[in-house]
Amino acid sequence: MTHLAAGPVIIPNYGQGSSCVTGNHTFCWGWVHDHWGDTLQPALVQHIVLTVIAVGIGFALAFALALLAHRLRRVEHPIGIAAALLYTMPSLALFQVLVPFTGLTRTTVEIPLVAYTLVILFPNIVAGLRSAPDEVLEAARGMGLTRRQLLWRVELPLAVPAIVGGLRIAVVSTIAIATIASFVIEQGLGYPIFYAVKLPTPFKTEIYSAGILAIALALASDALLVGLRRLLVPWARKGLA
């Protein structure tokens, strides 16, 4: 097996290590400082790019499908069950199965990532569109709004909290799943972790620093979306939507 074996500490393959690095101590600030530019920062940027592409495309598709399901209620449950089954598919396996088609590329990673965001966003957007109370819809119809106006002026604004709620889950999960991309491409915050784990002795500082960055990215993105919701729907302060 190519696996790591517990044994004497072997110097990670990073330049001239300090005693902290060669001794594989719990956390070496010096290493983080020295390798921010060539390892951590690029990985962080790649991770953000992977996430933004996945959530962007996923949101566009989910929005279109949700509008369709909003019109044709019959398609909701079939789409929902297909989505739930899709969500059970392990990311690692999906990536590998796509490799013969799209190679060791970003596309291979983005297809499953988009699919997962779809699974999360679709039900949330549908639920959001349905959340308009009947009286409100009645009143809007009474005012002579067309179906299109009803959607854009009444149903969508009322759906914003649910949509942002879905986005929060989608973004946080995508950031988490994107770490697995490192099994097929050398990109994202998963890669330094993947690399450090496969060293003869797992290099702690690299694992912890990239891991903390991934978690921090998730928390920061979530906070950003909460801020966005406050901006868009200041009246819906309470509740987690």
Add this chain to the structure above:
Amino acid sequence: MTLADSANLHTFVDAANFIGDHPGFLATKALEQLELSGAAIGIALLVALPLGVALGHFHRGSGLAIGASIVGRGLPSLVLIAAFLTLLGIGFVNNMVALAVLATGPILTNSFDSVDRVDKDAVEAARGMGMTHAQILRRVELPLAVPLLFTGIRVASVTVVATAPIAAIAGGGGLGDIIVNQASYQLSGVIGASLCVMLLSAGVFVALLAVQIGVTPRPLRRTRVLESTTGGELL
């Protein structure tokens, strides 16, 4: 068109042959993966289920339950597995703990939510009839909570089984061993094992959905279980 490229189809034919040639080996690996997953889910159940149900019954600690769900989604499995590898060393235990942490989120959140949300009037009525806390929990709250509660267990289990292949990089064994070792098993082995992993996850999903329908009180079946597959599980 790349999709129709015969080389791609060959890869899958080779993968199918790999599966056909090594059924025993793949079954052993699949069992290994189920063993690891089962142990992780077992631990998560022992810890999270009583805690969630108790908190839900007393309507306390919603912050903890919500926090658990956020942690469950936001903690990348790779980070968990790598971190526990550095703390506990290579092998079964580190992966079991990492996967158990992963499973705790949905189980804790849903067991809390499901009991917390039970119709207040029903609980009031039961109390008026002189039921004790234990009786209310057993006869009123838990039966009504089952669909949502079991959804949490199902989601956690599927997540763990689906994540277990990643544990192979930390000595977790299972089908992941084949997926991360293309040097030994070639692309056909990697794809073959990946297909097996997908089948295994789908199988666990379907099996647990069947169990869920079975344990859900009859009148709640149609609406609640269907709901749980289409968005209800997403908190």
